Amino acid sequence: MRPDGPRERVHERLVKLVQRFPDLPLGSVDTRGLDPRDASFAKALESAVLERWLTLEAIVRSRLDRGWPTLQPAVRATLLAGAAEILLLDGVPDHAAINESVARIRRNLHQGAAGLVNAVLRKVAALRLETLAVDDPDAAELRTARNGLPLADGRVIRLAEPVFSDEEVRRLGEQTSHGDDLVIHWIAAHGLAMTRELCLHDLVRPPICVTATDPDTLRADAGDGGPLVAHDRAGFFVLDPARSGVRAFLAEHAGSRIQDPASAEPVAGAAGLRPNVILDYCAGRGTKTRQLADAFPEARILATEVDPLRFNDLERAFEDHPTVEVVRPEDLKEVMGRVDLLALDVPCTNTGVLPRRPEAKYRFNRESLASIATLQRRIVRETEPFLAPGGAILFSTCSLEPTENRRMVAWMERRFGLESKHASQRFPAGSPGDPPNAIHDGSFHAVLVDTERPGTPAADDMSDAELMPEAT
Numbered sequence: 001m002r003p004d005g006p007r008e009r010v011h012e013r014l015v016k017l018v019q020r021f022p023d024l025p026l027g028s029v030d031t032r033g034l035d036p037r038d039a040s041f042a043k044a045l046e047s048a049v050l051e052r053w054l055t056l057e058a059i060v061r062s063r064l065d066r067g068w069p070t071l072q073p074a075v076r077a078t079l080l081a082g083a084a085e086i087l088l089l090d091g092v093p094d095h096a097a098i099n100e101s102v103a104r105i106r107r108n109l110h111q112g113a114a115g116l117v118n119a120v121l122r123k124v125a126a127l128r129l130e131t132l133a134v135d136d137p138d139a140a141e142l143r144t145a146r147n148g149l150p151l152a153d154g155r156v157i158r159l160a161e162p163v164f165s166d167e168e169v170r171r172l173g174e175q176t177s178h179g180d181d182l183v184i185h186w187i188a189a190h191g192l193a194m195t196r197e198l199c200l201h202d203l204v205r206p207p208i209c210v211t212a213t214d215p216d217t218l219r220a221d222a223g224d225g226g227p228l229v230a231h232d233r234a235g236f237f238v239l240d241p242a243r244s245g246v247r248a249f250l251a252e253h254a255g256s257r258i259q260d261p262a263s264a265e266p267v268a269g270a271a272g273l274r275p276n277v278i279l280d281y282c283a284g285r286g287t288k289t290r291q292l293a294d295a296f297p298e299a300r301i302l303a304t305e306v307d308p309l310r311f312n313d314l315e316r317a318f319e320d321h322p323t324v325e326v327v328r329p330e331d332l333k334e335v336m337g338r339v340d341l342l343a344l345d346v347p348c349t350n351t352g353v354l355p356r357r358p359e360a361k362y363r364f365n366r367e368s369l370a371s372i373a374t375l376q377r378r379i380v381r382e383t384e385p386f387l388a389p390g391g392a393i394l395f396s397t398c399s400l401e402p403t404e405n406r407r408m409v410a411w412m413e414r415r416f417g418l419e420s421k422h423a424s425q426r427f428p429a430g431s432p433g434d435p436p437n438a439i440h441d442g443s444f445h446a447v448l449v450d451t452e453r454p455g456t457p458a459a460d461d462m463s464d465a466e467l468m469p470e471a472t
Contacts, residue, residue, distance in 0.1 A: 006034060006042035007081070007100055014049060014077035021053070022179065022362035048084040051177065051203070051358045055149070056083045058174040062163040063123040075113050078105050082121045087128060087149065087157065094125040129158045134433035143175075144196075150175060152203045154433020168192075172199055177358075181365040182351070189402065194427075198400070201428045202354040202361065207231075207436035208239040208246060211264065213255035213294045221253075231437045232429075233261035238436045255294075259287055262352065262426045266345070266396035266445035267291045269422050273392055273447070275299050275340035279332070281383050282345045284310055286317045286324075288396075292343060293324050299341075304329050332386065339386040341394060346376045348399035352428055352442025373403050377411065384416055387450055393418065396445035400427065405444040418448040 013029050029046045031039035049056065060079045061068050068076065078101050085097035098121045106114035132139040134154030142148035146162030165171040169192075173183045176199035186195040210228065212218050215235040222228040227244035228237040239249060239258075250256055267288055276299055280289045283303040292301055301324045305311040311328070318324040349372055350360040380393075387393065393412070397404050405425060412418050423446035430439030 004033075006031075006038040006045065007104065009034070009042050010045050010049075010081055011074075011077055011104060013046065014081060015073050018073045018076045018080070024050070024359035024362060026359070044089060045081060045084060047358075048088040049080050051152075051355075052084065052088060053080065053358075053362065054174055054177040054179070056080050056087075056177075058165075059083055059087070059124060059127065059149075059159075059163050060120060062161070063120045063127075072109065072113065074108055075105065075117060078117055079120055082117065083124050086121065086125050088151070098122060098125065127159045127161065127163065129160050132156045132158060143200075144171075146171060148175065150200065150203060150432060152205050152432055154431070172196060176200060176203055178202065178361050179364060182361055185364070185366075185369075185401075190400075197431065198428065200431050202358075203432050204355050204430050204434070204439055205436075206260075206353075206355040206441070207439055208241060208258060209260050209440070210237045210239045210249070210256055211235055211259055211261075212253065212257065218253065218256065229437050231261060231440075233440060236261045236264075257287060257290055259291070260353075260441045262428070262441040262443035263287065263398070264291060265424065265426055265443055266394055267295050267343075269424060269445050270341065270392070270394045270447050271295060273341055275392075277335060277339050277388070278302070278341045278343065279335060279339040279383070279386055280304070280343040280345075281329075281386075282343075282347070282379070283314055283326075284345070285313045288343065288345055289314070289318065289324060293321070296341075297323065299323065301325065302327050302332065302335060304332065336386055338388050340388055340391045342383055342387050342391065343394045343396075344379060344383065345396045346379050348372055348376070348397035348404050349401060350398055351400045352398045352426075352444070355428075356441070369401060369403055373408065376404060376408055380408075380412060380416075389450060391450050392421075393448045394445065395448065396443065398441060398443050400425070400442050400444075405446075409446045409448065412448055417451070419451050420446050420448050422447040 009029050017024055029042050031042050034042060057068065060083050082097050082101040085092045086094055098118060101121055102114045102118045105117045132142060132155060139156045142156045142158055143150045146164045146166060147159040149157040149159060151157065164174045169183055169187065170180065173180055178199050183195060186198055209231060210218065218228060218237055222230050222237055227240050227249060231238055239246065246258065275296060278292055278296060278299050278301045280292060280301060280303040283289045283305045286303060289301065289303045303314060303318065303324055303326050305314050306329055315326045318326050349364055349369060350357040354361045395409065399405060406423065409420050409423055413420055426443045428440065428442040
């Protein structure tokens with residue numbers, strides 16, 4: 001193993017992450033200087049650990065004769081990565097994964113730690129009996145059994161022993177790598193059957209979805225041999241990265257953009273409005289901004305973002321755009337009280353897009369949910385003065401949680417005298433084994449209209465107690 005190879009890069013990052021879990025930061029392994037094959041392997045290995053952290057931890061714990069927290073961070077990182085190679089990455093021989101792991105620990109720590117890693121990973125490898133295809137008659141039952149390890153592509157590994165919890169709710173979280181708080185919260189909100197569907201959905205590989213100002217211009221690339229396949233949602237296509245790189249495809253197809261169908265629904269829900277001035281306040285890197293520009297070509301659109309890195313990306317994306325102006329938040333005073341459509345794609349817990357944001361499923365709890373709701377209220381309070389009389393707010397999230405969605409809309413109605421004209425919750429679709437064109441994210445949006453509000457709001461802010469999700 002090279003001292004600075006792909007496994008070493010992943011190991012260095014995981015050593016830091018195991019000390020922060022479950023509060024995992026955004027970011028990814030540094031692949032600079034690696035050849036394309038090694039860079040691809042490093043990203044795949046890191047993704048496998050992040051996506052199935054609790055699953056891997058449960059399996060490794062079952063093979064240990066001591067407590068997981070007592071192990072040094074480097075040992076925990078090595079065991080997670082080694083187990084991921086053995087169980088989740090096709091094409092890596094068990095002996096290679098074990099030998100590389102042992103050599104790394106021997107080099108970085110000591111022989112005693114290397115012996116432990118060797119023994120545990122050999123036991124992990126011995127657990128794998130067979131891998132059932134998605135259409136195997138026994139796969140469905142094994143997927144929820146204590147010795148079943150469901151995979152992202154719908155296959156299921158039969159393990160030699162029942163390593164997962166005998167308690168159904170805990171087992172569901174372990175098999176699909178969801179924290180207890182999130183699983184229990186979802187059961188209370190949606191029931192056990194829906195929770196199981198949501199947890200399994202979060203194992204899928206999210207497709208690269210493409211649409212365009214005029215989606216019909218993309219149909220020619222969806223034929224035999226083309227890089228696109230029509231998505232189940234009209235106007236969207238799935239891009240096969242093996243046939244065309246994302247950047248190359250976008251450069252060759254003017255007006256096209258990468259966007260999940262659920263993410264596109266909020267702007268589509270505002271289609272009946274006729275705004276002259278639009279403010280996209282939480283613009284991120286501009287996906288919805290571009291969609292707003294397509295939907296309202298006659299409107300003046302101001303886009304802003306408080307995060308400096310995303311703001312810089314936003315500026316580059318809309319340089320010389322005919323209708324979109326990228327403005328710093330502190331320079332928006334001139335449109336105070338003049339905005340006809342205020343687009344608020346606010347921060348949220350991301351529970352509708354967990355296949356894309358796996359770190360979010362580990363830090364979810366009642367306190368973090370209430371904190372996000374408080375931040376959302378602050379953003380609404382700070383931006384509502386921009387709204388012109390008779391204007392509308394387009395409020396959207398990529399969350400499934402009522403606290404962030406419908407309860408927030410109810411608060412805006414009471415607090416600012418707005419009227420909700422349209423609200424929609426889209427749940428994620430697709431399970432392991434489904435084709436990419438059947439998979440999409442979850443989202444929520446609502447259009448709230450100012451019906452000539454009175455000068456003083458009729459209701460006060462929700463109290464902290466009101467914002468807290470119901471006890472479960």
